[in-house]
Amino acid sequence: MSSVYPGDFEEIARFHGHVCPGLAIGYRAAKIAAATLHSERSEDEELVAVVETDACGVDAVQALLGCTLGKGNLIFRDYGKQVFTIISRNENRAIRIALKSEALQRTAEQEALLRKAQSGTASPEEAREYAAFQKSRVDELLSMSEDDLFTITEVTPEAPEKARIFKSVVCHFCGERVMEPRARIRDGDFACIPCSEVYSRGW
Ligand SMILES: [Zn+2]
Ligand SMILES: [Zn+2]
Numbered sequence: 001m002s003s004v005y006p007g008d009f010e011e012i013a014r015f016h017g018h019v020c021p022g023l024a025i026g027y028r029a030a031k032i033a034a035a036t037l038h039s040e041r042s043e044d045e046e047l048v049a050v051v052e053t054d055a056c057g058v059d060a061v062q063a064l065l066g067c068t069l070g071k072g073n074l075i076f077r078d079y080g081k082q083v084f085t086i087i088s089r090n091e092n093r094a095i096r097i098a099l100k101s102e103a104l105q106r107t108a109e110q111e112a113l114l115r116k117a118q119s120g121t122a123s124p125e126e127a128r129e130y131a132a133f134q135k136s137r138v139d140e141l142l143s144m145s146e147d148d149l150f151t152i153t154e155v156t157p158e159a160p161e162k163a164r165i166f167k168s169v170v171c172h173f174c175g176e177r178v179m180e181p182r183a184r185i186r187d188g189d190f191a192c193i194p195c196s197e198v199y200s201r202g203w
Helices: 007-016 021-036 057-065 108-119 124-143 193-200
Strands: 047-051 074-076 083-088 093-099 150-155 168-170 177-179 184-186 189-191
Touching: 007 021, 007 057, 021 057, 021 083, 021 093, 021 124, 021 150, 047 057, 057 074, 057 083, 108 124, 184 193, 189 193
Parallel strands: 047 074
Antiparallel strands: 047 083, 083 093, 093 150, 168 177, 184 189
16 A cells, blocks of 8 residues: 555555545545534544445445444445435534535546456456556545535434344244344244244245
């Protein structure tokens, strides 16, 4: 990894495992959220992130903003969109950060190269070309103006409830514990989701 990147970007790259354009998008979004909402990092649950993608950028949001699945302040909506809504409980504000559709245009040639690299059919020369393209994309994403990169809007904060502790019940079929709101009933007994799905598929 080159040392030209900002220190905090290097840190999240270590967490994520590699440097890639998706990580750079999440990094820029997280930095903008932190600056706008005056919060560096969520130690408890003062920041909540609602992410509409499960791609690389989410790791930047987790590492930089402290919004994590385990703490209950990272909410994933499977929309396949590069959109990050960050809510501040302290300031009772939220901003929605959406990648502009024009931000990452690729030429037909770059598109073809990408396809070859991702399907593993690139020649060594093409693989080098692809790596150089990805690197230049990261540099571009890190230096682009906010306005060229994102559409940023203040939205009404709709923070979900703080993480709750639920009662658990024992699944009659596998003997494992399951939190009550996720439990199902199968033949009059508690069942966890996997055990109830076996049932609903007619086995
Ligand atoms: Zn990545
Ligand atoms: Zn079970």
